[in-house]
Amino acid sequence: MYPFNYHRPTSVRQASALLGKSEDARLLAGGHSLLPMMKQRLAQPSDLIDLGLVEGLRGIELKGRTLQIGAMMTHAEVAASDVVREAIPALAELVASIGDPHVRHRGTIGGSVANNDPNADYPAACLALEATIVTNRRRIDADEFFVDMFETALEPGEIITKIQFPVPRRAGYAKFRNPASRYPLVGVFLAKRGGTVRAAVTGAATCVFRCKEVEDALNARFAPKSLDGVTVPTDGLNSDMHAGADYRAHLIVVMAKRAASAA
Ligand SMILES: Cc1cc2nc3c(=O)[nH]c(=O)nc-3n(C[C@H](O)[C@H](O)[C@H](O)COP(=O)(O)OP(=O)(O)OC[C@H]3O[C@@H](n4cnc5c(N)ncnc54)[C@H](O)[C@@H]3O)c2cc1C
Known part of the structure; x- marks a missing residue:
């Protein structure tokens, strides 16, 4: 590892302001993609902005025919959710199959979608289910969101707050x-x-x-x-x-x- 500044904001607004202060600042969710990249020197952020205490990024809700999952919900929480299992069982099964228990208890839906690893599981569900990625600034259709390898439509300073999935037949x-x-x-x-x-x-x-x-x-x-x-x-x-x-x-x-x- 190498020196970096660590921040623990409590609101999306604070996190966004911290992100804007440095070009090399990165958000930290579960850390299961970012920390391995830092260890390999593939990423060297000047500042890590931990989303762990930020309010409004958690929760799972079915609103009408739309399943809404907060960005900081871990894979284990999504897989265990009765709401997800009933609304979109295939999504619960996908999430339960990610990595191993350690990865599932730290990794988050927001981190996985933002990372857009070409081998990740979640992007396939988002694209097939016509999900909407909701950020602190706008709503982005999955069709527009996944741009290329590790590249998304997210702009600097943009934070995913939740993902919405229409319930399929x-x-x-x-x-x-x-x-x-x-x-x-x-x-x-x-x-x-x-x-x-x-x-x-x-x-x-x-x-x-x-x-x-x-x-x-x-x-x-x-x-x-x-x-x-x-x-x-x-x-x-x-x-x-x-x-x-x-x-x-x-x-x-x-x-x-x-x-x-x-x-
Ligand atoms: C051993 C191992 C096995 C794995 N196996 C699988 C697998 O089988 N399938 C699979 O899909 N994944 C797998 N993963 C990846 C895992 O699911 C990661 O947890 C996930 O891809 C990233 O989520 P995270 O919460 O850890 O994000 P982090 O590592 O904290 O962040 C990843 C990136 O997203 C950004 N970010 C995080 N949250 C937000 C947000 N809310 N808004 C905007 N940007 C944000 C960060 O700045 C960073 O650039 C594996 C990982 C490991 C270490």
């Missing part, structure tokens, strides 16, 4: 884990709302994306069998020591079938 998630890191090598979240199916893929490319081939097949009929014979192009898919692009393309269809069975 059906939803399912399946992932093939990287056996070493346990992150998804490929994860597919399916959501059907109204008459339309959205399929969001994580782990396969530099950023979460929607898969047209899977959506077209499931829009015809929402059943695993509809995906028989469907192929996904390898364009833009990652090819690395863990898996080639062709294997990832194959896994997208297999995971989509499993997600459709689970939905």
Whole structure:
């Protein structure tokens, strides 16, 4: 580690003001992405602004047909929530599958979404479910939020306060884990709302994306069998020591079938 200033604001306004004071200040939520990056010198913030005591960033609520989760809710809290389990069981299952118990008890939904790791689970749920990311300044549709690898639409000084998920008619998630890191090598979240199916893929490319081939097949009929014979192009898919692009393309269809069975 190296020296940095540590701040513990109690309001979003204070946190935002502290963020604005230094170009290199970073928010600290669960620390399970930021602290490993600091240890590896991939991030060297001058100031850490701990959101742990900030009011208004917690809570889980169902408002009509919208599930609302505070940015500082940990993965373990979301996974254990009866409200989440009843409203969107597939989301509770996704969250329960993140990392290990230690990660789930520290990592937060706000931190995961803001980090936009190309292998993270939450972005797939946000994109498929048409979530809205609410910040201290505005509301951002998931379609606009996830820009590229570790890049989002968040502007300097912007703080995620909550995420809102419209409740779908059906939803399912399946992932093939990287056996070493346990992150998804490929994860597919399916959501059907109204008459339309959205399929969001994580782990396969530099950023979460929607898969047209899977959506077209499931829009015809929402059943695993509809995906028989469907192929996904390898364009833009990652090819690395863990898996080639062709294997990832194959896994997208297999995971989509499993997600459709689970939905
Ligand atoms: C061993 C290990 C295994 C893991 N496995 C998985 C896995 O299988 N699947 C998975 O999805 N994730 C996994 N993770 C990542 C984990 O879910 C992280 O906790 C999460 O990605 C980041 O959340 P955090 O609360 O820890 O954020 P932090 O590390 O505190 O912050 C991450 C980034 O988000 C910013 N930030 C935090 N909160 C906000 C906010 N409210 N508004 C704006 N910006 C904010 C920070 O400034 C920082 O840039 C794993 C992590 C570890 C260490």
